[in-house]
Amino acid sequence: MFRTDKxxxxxxxxxxxxRKATVRATAAEFGVxxxxxHKDLTEQLPKLSSSLFSxxxxxxxxNKEQRHIRGGLATKHKYEIAQK
Structure with missing residues (x-):
């Protein structure tokens, strides 16, 4: 699979x-x-490739900016289903 953490x-x-993927989607794809x-991307990647890290x-x-929106939509959906 991977030879090194780098x-x-x-x-x-x-x-x-x-793929403009999330951390969650990336983790699922690689089985980690x-x-x-997140640790590899924020700690290792800047040392290896500053352009890719950028x-x-x-x-x-x-994704961080959209997190509260996705959470709010999930809650809204939950209550819409509960009221049916």
Missing amino acids: ERAVQFGEFMVS SKSTV EVRKILEE
């Missing part, structure tokens, strides 16, 4: 950028935890 961090970053993906950071920030 290689893994780059693969996670390339996957996220190519969300914590592993792109990944944009996606992470975008």
